[in-house]
Amino acid sequence: MEHEIGPIILTIVVAGSYFLPTLIAASKDHTDSVAVFLVNALLGWTVIGWGVALVWSYTDRSNSLKVPAKKTCPHCAVIILADSIFCRFCGREQPVNQAAEARRKKATEWGG
């Protein structure tokens, strides 16, 4: 019986390795996951195509398209933009954001 299970496991491992770029792209919700799959499936056997698909699966452009960072208002627990100075729901001032505060101070100094 064992000599029949061996090839099946080997096939699963090989297929899993072969479609690793597609699995990575799918798990990352890649914007070009379909294209990665096509390169992976059609050119994967050339090794170069597999390498291209693998690199492609890691270079996801969707990160640059994502909405700005958000945080939870400590006063009303509503999700607001991380750079907010005042909460747009409860109107209360937000804890100081170091970078934003530095910019604000500089602007105040210049404004006189």
Ligand SMILES: [Zn+2]
């Ligand atoms: Zn709030």
